[in-house]
Amino acid sequence: MRLRALLAAALITITTAPAASAVAHGTDVPPGHFGFVAKLAMTKIPRPDGSTYSSFCTGALIAPAWILTTGHCFHDAHRNRVSGKVPYPTTVTLGLVDEATESGIARKATEVLQAKENDIALLRLDTPVTTVTPLAPATTPPKIGQQLTLAGWGSLTSANPTPATHLQQGTVTVAKVEPTTLGVRGAAPEITTSACTYDSGAPYFTEDHLVAVEATGPGCPHAGIETTSRVDVLANWIESRAA
Template identity: 80%
Template sequence: MRLRALLAAAVLTVSTAPAAWAVAHGSDVPPGQYGFVAKLAMTKIPRPDGSTYSSYCTGALVAPAWVLTTGHCFHDAHRDRVSGKVPYPTTVTLGMTDEETESGIARKATEVLQAKENDVALIRLDSPVTAVTPLAVSRAVPKVGQQLTLAGWGSLTSANPKPATRLQQGTVAIAKVDPTTLGVRGAAPEITTSACTYDSGAPYFSGDELVSLEATGPDCPHAGVETTSRTDVIADWITTHTA
């Protein structure tokens, strides 16, 4: 009964929290930090019936002209991943924590390259970003128990999701290591700290090294194990294209 009461309190917290938050049960990122976290805004995404819609993803700057994100953020009308010219207008904004008070650094995505090993893509920017230090890509094999920081522009909750206007962060712990993915679980501020809708591609990092990317942008908040895409297994591929 006590567990049910705690869960009910968590739900109540979500329903009354400010809508501008992101990363469910996370905390505000202080101004000037994590400028490498990218907010991706896509428009005119095609549907099979010929209509279009808009959506969002998150990513990480890994080289001055390249952002790493989830591969399925770029797809055709049948939701098959695509490579080559970016399939719909995509604006990438970096270097900000609050889009209501900061303009950030905006670029257009021009090209997308899909990784073969996992659901990850590199996107080329129309011009380099020199005012933000990119994240290095870790080549070390992740370990169970290792703690990572998650930062993203996703929604606070998957109920009536809205893209965030304020960058959020949280701490997770690695619960499972698979050949191309990691399972992570919320650690702080809450055990229900988790990625959410529009967090697809959000970076999980340790210090200044990128360890994995959010794979799905799931229903949230949740206390279960979340699947993320390892970046150490594609580090050579990333270097080949971004060097």
């Protein structure tokens, strides 16, 4: 199993590259949609040998000053998840779908809180975002067969991954419900629609609620089961900390 935010760990820096899609075999998100989806850009991530590299994750605004994402995006040099002060510079950008034509709303992350139950973290922003409507975390369990929207800034493929410049979306179906995770499969536009590198923390949501966030899965694109972290099992924890 791979951690998508860390697949490019061999890179010391992310170099500029041609535009690439996100969410493998997905479609472009229209302008003005899903402003709550956050692109997380991290720099100076440490390695055991003392060198550093840059990487990306995705997340969702769930309160004016809080992003919900995957926990493994924030770790020490040995890949152990960390809480407290953000371990490396992290910029959070919201309110855009196309980096070529929009600037979005940029904030710095200051604190990360790791959940114990599953691979989820809360990220505090240095200044609240008041011009984007947050996506409310789900409080009830998802059901097998339920369809969810996935939106993310990941790569088109896990081979030679490139961070996206245009937000992508796709539809998945819940195939398995576990105590803290969901297994989902691609549904549209293709059965191989799936999360990819840099989609760690990407939201899976209904019209009204954030149901899960991306954790891990097979190399993308793929038609297998993707593992996501359930949000409803953390409803009380999220409410108590991201009020």
